[in-house]
Amino acid sequence: MTEHVLSVFHRWVGTDDRERVLQVVQPALVGLIDGTVSTLAPIFASAYLSGSHTALFVGLATALGAGISMGLSEALSDDGSLTGRGSGPARGLITGTATFLGGTLHSLPFLISNVDQALVVAYAIVAVELVAIALIRKRFLRVSLAQSLVQVTLVAPSSRAWASVWARPSRGSRGPRTTTGPDRLVTRHRLTGSAGWA
Numbered sequence: 001m002t003e004h005v006l007s008v009f010h011r012w013v014g015t016d017d018r019e020r021v022l023q024v025v026q027p028a029l030v031g032l033i034d035g036t037v038s039t040l041a042p043i044f045a046s047a048y049l050s051g052s053h054t055a056l057f058v059g060l061a062t063a064l065g066a067g068i069s070m071g072l073s074e075a076l077s078d079d080g081s082l083t084g085r086g087s088g089p090a091r092g093l094i095t096g097t098a099t100f101l102g103g104t105l106h107s108l109p110f111l112i113s114n115v116d117q118a119l120v121v122a123y124a125i126v127a128v129e130l131v132a133i134a135l136i137r138k139r140f141l142r143v144s145l146a147q148s149l150v151q152v153t154l155v156a157p158s159s160r161a162w163a164s165v166w167a168r169p170s171r172g173s174r175g176p177r178t179t180t181g182p183d184r185l186v187t188r189h190r191l192t193g194s195a196g197w198a
Helices: 001-013 017-038 040-049 052-079 088-105 115-141 145-153 154-172 182-192
Strands: none
Touching: 017 040, 017 052, 017 088, 017 115, 040 052, 040 115, 052 115, 088 115, 115 145, 154 182
């Protein structure tokens, strides 16, 4: 196991920057971005609607599904023979793992039962993830840090806003509806199976 890890490390050090970007960095970056972005709206919407534990399970399930989907897509879409991007299965494993990691990190704060506290921690972790993505793009893709930060930091507020929009109507409709007149008879009949005024 140690020899294999050392072998992978030596290959990483020995490759030129272009191969490193094509075969490792780009697949990992694609996965990290997808995992971070695609899970934000479902996690936050679940937290707003149902609390921490639901958000945790939704986040982990979404991260797992996205990781499998992205890994298979990367592995099966290009075997590397024409593009020089390396082994398809290896890139698929990298992309799938990075996707799962990106979706899982900001799901873990919802182990905290207090949803307000969990959301604060989750927001902080998302911020760290987005800064890490910006730094990776600067280091390997030569994108300016300012431009990258602007691009990636637009993601979290927009996803959180959509989650709030989706959750608000449902939150407003929760709880028993107050009815009067004939509606009370219909409501009671549906609930109890018997007619009569409440």
